[in-house]
Amino acid sequence: MPRPHGGKLISQQIKSLSENFEKNQTYEITTDQSEDVINIATGVFSPLQGFINRNDLDNIVSERRLENDVPWTIPILLDIDNNNIKEGDSLLIKNKETGLRAIIDVEDKYKFDKKILAQSIYGTVEMDHPGVARLNKMKEYLIGGKVTLIKNKTRKFDHYNLTPKETRVLFKEKGWKEIVAFQTRNPPHIGHEYVQKTALTFVDGIFINPIIGKKKPGDFKDEVILKSYETLMKHYYLKERSVMSILRTSMKYAGPREAIHHAIMRKNFGCTHIIIGRDHAGVGNYYSPYDAHEIFTEFPDLGIIPVFFRSFSRCTKCGSVVNDKICPHDPQYHINFSGKKIREILRNGQIPSEDMMRKEVAETILTFEKPFVE
Amino acid sequence: MNEEKKYTTISIPTPLAEKIKKRIQGTGFHSLSSYVTYVLREVIAGTEEESEEAFSKEDEEKVKERLRALGYLD
Numbered sequence: 001m002p003r004p005h006g007g008k009l010i011s012q013q014i015k016s017l018s019e020n021f022e023k024n025q026t027y028e029i030t031t032d033q034s035e036d037v038i039n040i041a042t043g044v045f046s047p048l049q050g051f052i053n054r055n056d057l058d059n060i061v062s063e064r065r066l067e068n069d070v071p072w073t074i075p076i077l078l079d080i081d082n083n084n085i086k087e088g089d090s091l092l093i094k095n096k097e098t099g100l101r102a103i104i105d106v107e108d109k110y111k112f113d114k115k116i117l118a119q120s121i122y123g124t125v126e127m128d129h130p131g132v133a134r135l136n137k138m139k140e141y142l143i144g145g146k147v148t149l150i151k152n153k154t155r156k157f158d159h160y161n162l163t164p165k166e167t168r169v170l171f172k173e174k175g176w177k178e179i180v181a182f183q184t185r186n187p188p189h190i191g192h193e194y195v196q197k198t199a200l201t202f203v204d205g206i207f208i209n210p211i212i213g214k215k216k217p218g219d220f221k222d223e224v225i226l227k228s229y230e231t232l233m234k235h236y237y238l239k240e241r242s243v244m245s246i247l248r249t250s251m252k253y254a255g256p257r258e259a260i261h262h263a264i265m266r267k268n269f270g271c272t273h274i275i276i277g278r279d280h281a282g283v284g285n286y287y288s289p290y291d292a293h294e295i296f297t298e299f300p301d302l303g304i305i306p307v308f309f310r311s312f313s314r315c316t317k318c319g320s321v322v323n324d325k326i327c328p329h330d331p332q333y334h335i336n337f338s339g340k341k342i343r344e345i346l347r348n349g350q351i352p353s354e355d356m357m358r359k360e361v362a363e364t365i366l367t368f369e370k371p372f373v374e
Numbered sequence: 375m376n377e378e379k380k381y382t383t384i385s386i387p388t389p390l391a392e393k394i395k396k397r398i399q400g401t402g403f404h405s406l407s408s409y410v411t412y413v414l415r416e417v418i419a420g421t422e423e424e425s426e427e428a429f430s431k432e433d434e435e436k437v438k439e440r441l442r443a444l445g446y447l448d
Contacts, residue, residue: 159444162441165429169429173438300412301418
């Protein structure tokens, strides 16, 4: 099993609730930020122990690494107004939706340049980019410092929510040495299954890791994604070779930089490999289709192996799912796995062709009266 | 943060430096330093040992209990 990123799996959860933190100065954070706190405290973001300080941010921007040279491409930031929070404070941070209570020891309070940050992380300063738009809404100051999780409430899908410590024990118990991670935000179509099983053929197990959280209208709801994977795995996967667990984090749409970030998180879960597809974590035309592949050559010390997939389709002449390395036939024989088209068919209450999606998966989706976010 | 703190100078034999300069022509490496840094990172990463987790037995048992309760383990 790979070492956690940076060498140590972080675990920063308070053991005893005897101390009364309610007397500390409090600060309400967003739901996304509270997910960040939980991910820091449970080791998903190892080796981060807290929100990024100024020196690490400078280094992430210029070198795509933390100050200590460990690869890190997406800064985990906590923005605040210029209020009376100061360095040395111990703040109680809260969030209503997640029921989060945590302590942050403020080590650093600093201003930052949104344009420089946007250009570096997203490769653009255009407001049409969702990551840039979100960054521009951030407050003027950042605070960095170690966080300690006090508590958070039980939530929907917690039965599918494993921490890195838990997945590492699970993989060990299963006797898996090489594990490939697959990230998803959609129910599985035949193309996904092809990619997953192709990768799985060469390792011991697959870790299917849907990102759960904020979605835009028209996207599949989280429960639909999970149920459809349950169905696929029940009918078409070996139980002893596949595991599904969710990841609560927001998409940044930072393309290549985010592909590295996704790989780091899966390394912390104990995965040795990660599937990286075409335009991974991309949006619009901001990145070239294979930028998220090429960036991996710049991180020889990442500690997780990317498994690259280019475009794939069903070839009517081959009678199977193919990619551009294995099929000699003209594109006229290729049917692309269009997520948009599959959504349209399902929206009309119909079952897509079995060339596109397993019948059982489609039927599962159609058991939901409203499978899409409105 | 000043640049002096971020980088240090390492001496390598000039003939080796010349060989490297030739080797990186036409590649994505824009300097001798960036290539040497890449190679050293690769070497260092290769020497890091795989780790057995430093969980206590008690900790691990608790985790297994949860995994069984959730149906991940039989």
